[in-house]
Amino acid sequence: MHTWARRISRDWPPEEVRVTGGWHLGFAGGVTFRANSAVALDPERADPETVERFYRERGAPPAVQVWDGMDDLDRDLSARGYRSVNPALVMVRDLDDVKGPGGRFEVLARPDERWRALWSAEGTGARVVEGQHRIMDRVPEMAYAVEAAGAARGCASLADGWVGLYAMLTAPEARGRGLAAGIVDALLAWGRDRGAERAYLCVMDGNTAALRAYERAGFIRTDRYHFRVGEP
Incomplete structure (x- = not known):
């Protein structure tokens, strides 16, 4: 595989x-x-x-x-x-120079109401939200980072020395303030403190703003993929 x-x-x-x-x-x-x-x-x-x-x-x-x-x-x-x-692109980075998360970012064992409330910022329906949370519940070790006021969030899995970042989202009115970088730092520090050495994430090819943010955070492009979808 x-x-x-x-x-x-x-x-x-x-x-x-x-x-x-x-x-x-x-x-x-x-x-x-x-x-x-x-x-x-x-x-x-x-x-x-x-x-x-x-x-x-x-x-x-x-x-x-x-x-x-x-x-x-x-x-x-x-x-x-x-x-x-x-x-989509896969991007990776090492964790040897990860910054601390800063006081306005929290890392939780479970998603709280602030974390879940951000689904509405991208118009995600209830069925999809609950389906996403069922997926996350199946991950053996996962952390949830949230900005203190609930303006940004993300989650990370941990396995075999790798941290995988997922479900990154910043409220539209709070974009451009560096909050996504704070969430990334918080999750990478969480993984590093538990023995991870490298991190990865997947981002849509063409999402220029996200690509720039992740490159500033030290991620480099390493692979790419797309889906082929047939008629339902």
């Missing part, structure tokens, strides 16, 4: 996983493609019909992660009518 696909599946885990027909298939109630997509394990055996049966039995569109180097798979799925969506 692709190294980053395996790590993301561990840190943002599906509710159901099936390994069959040359595929690693994940399903989490249709909430987020990361947890509701297939990864080809054996391209010679990976028949798209296996993917289509799995997801259509669950009322979801068939979706496949396509990473750099999977050009043949990408062409095959395109020819089959799968559209390309959500191109």
Whole structure:
């Protein structure tokens, strides 16, 4: 299995996983493609019909992660009518020079009302919110950082010496004030203090503001992927 696909599946885990027909298939109630997509394990055996049966039995569109180097798979799925969506980058950094989080940022064991309230800032519906929280509840070790007034938040998983940053969000009226950097520092310091050596995050390719912020925070681009999605 692709190294980053395996790590993301561990840190943002599906509710159901099936390994069959040359595929690693994940399903989490249709909430987020990361947890509701297939990864080809054996391209010679990976028949798209296996993917289509799995997801259509669950009322979801068939979706496949396509990473750099999977050009043949990408062409095959395109020819089959799968559209390309959500191109994203993976960015990484070391943790040897992480700053302290500062007094206005808190790291929690569970998301509080301030943390959860920010879902409304991006118009996320209740079903998706609860689905995201069910995913986070399956992570063995996760922390939730929030700015004291509830203007920014994020969470981080911890496993095998890596911290993975997820669900980063700043309220629209508070953007441009460096709050995202404070959340990143808080989560990276949390991971470093628990023995992590490196961190990663996934960000939409084309999200220029976020890319600039993460590059200022010391992250560099290391891989890229997109999804191929068939008809539901």
